[in-house]
Amino acid sequence: SMARIGFIGLGNMGGPMARNLVRAGHAVAGFDLAEPARAALAEAGGTAAASLADAVGGADVVLTMLPEGAHVRAAYQGENGVLASAREGALLVDCSTIDVETARAVARAAGERGHAMLDAPVSGGVAGAEAGSLTFMVGGPAAAFEQARPVLERMGRAVIHAGDSGAGQAAKICNNMMLGIQMISVCEAMALAGRLGLDRQKLFEISSKASGQCWSLTSYCPVPGPVPSSPANRDYRPGFTAAMMRKDLRLAQEAAQAVGATTPLGAEAYQLYNLFAMQGKEALDFSAIIQMMEEATQ
Ligand code: NAD
Numbered sequence: 001s002m003a004r005i006g007f008i009g010l011g012n013m014g015g016p017m018a019r020n021l022v023r024a025g026h027a028v029a030g031f032d033l034a035e036p037a038r039a040a041l042a043e044a045g046g047t048a049a050a051s052l053a054d055a056v057g058g059a060d061v062v063l064t065m066l067p068e069g070a071h072v073r074a075a076y077q078g079e080n081g082v083l084a085s086a087r088e089g090a091l092l093v094d095c096s097t098i099d100v101e102t103a104r105a106v107a108r109a110a111g112e113r114g115h116a117m118l119d120a121p122v123s124g125g126v127a128g129a130e131a132g133s134l135t136f137m138v139g140g141p142a143a144a145f146e147q148a149r150p151v152l153e154r155m156g157r158a159v160i161h162a163g164d165s166g167a168g169q170a171a172k173i174c175n176n177m178m179l180g181i182q183m184i185s186v187c188e189a190m191a192l193a194g195r196l197g198l199d200r201q202k203l204f205e206i207s208s209k210a211s212g213q214c215w216s217l218t219s220y221c222p223v224p225g226p227v228p229s230s231p232a233n234r235d236y237r238p239g240f241t242a243a244m245m246r247k248d249l250r251l252a253q254e255a256a257q258a259v260g261a262t263t264p265l266g267a268e269a270y271q272l273y274n275l276f277a278m279q280g281k282e283a284l285d286f287s288a289i290i291q292m293m294e295e296a297t298q
Contacts, residue, residue, distance in 0.1 A: 005028045008052055022045045173255055
């Protein structure tokens with residue numbers, strides 16, 4: 001059955017996600033601080049709400065897609081925020097990538113108001129948001145997950161219940177820590193291959209079928225040529241920016257410190273993306289970090 005949906009945060013990800021819900025026949029009322037984002041939703045057949053409270057007030061399901069934990073806290077717990085405006089029994093789903101602690105704290109506050117809340121960060125980027133092929137990793141009560149599933153399936157291809165509150169965020173930062181480390185490993189190997197006089201297309205062909213194989217190589221190769229769709233072929237236009245990777249690696253390091261996990265390569269990857277940002281390259285795709293490996297060391 002079609003739900004009334006309140007969608008907060010209609011940016012690069014939230015915009016196309018909300019449009020897919022409109023396309024699926026849901027009544028979507030959306031709000032973003034930026035007027036053009038609201039106008040784009042109205043253009044697509046949704047309703048541009050005048051305030052967050054207006055978008056949320058009539059909704060069965062509230063979805064949020066905001067930059068960081070602080071925005072999520074403010075949107076939910078602030079004056080005229082989601083918790084103050086949602087109707088009784090509304091299901092709350094935050095799809096932003098934020099720290100585990102904030103995700104759990106906001107879900108707890110929602111629970112105290114009688115709302116079930118899920119953390120449901122995504123992987124798949126803007127292309128996945130547009131195509132409706134995102135992967136959702138979801139934390140929270142099983143019953144709420146089952147209630148949210150049909151809505152999330154309109155925006156994603158894989159919708160996976162990761163565990164209790166915060167488990168979705170935990171899965172997201174663990175996955176992206178693997179991704180960041182693996183991307184750097186492919187960049188280092190490609191840079192070394194170049195210096196050894198090895199054709200990088202050949203290394204691609206070999207490692208794609210050997211034990212170095214990983215997504216960063218076979219689907220997102222950081223050198224131009226082997227994977228025509230990868231950002232390397234368009235001057236590293238994102239894609240997934242180095243800024244976003246840096247943020248996710250920071251969240252992973254904060255989480256690792258909080259629980260005493262040993263993540264030396266995660267820490268190093270975070271440092272390398274910090275350095276890349278200091279070079280003013282944060283707006284490039286995260287695979288552009290190969291430029292650091294291609295600089296001569298002497
Ligand atoms: P974005 O900056 O394009 O969009 C965020 C939107 O939130 C902006 O339009 C902003 O105006 C709006 N906003 C901020 N505070 C608000 C408030 N209080 N009320 C209403 N609107 C508010 O960011 P994005 O790329 O869409 O990313 C959103 C989240 O998704 C981030 O947590 C990001 O890490 C995560 N993510 C992004 C990608 C990607 O490739 N872009 C992939 C996976 C996950």
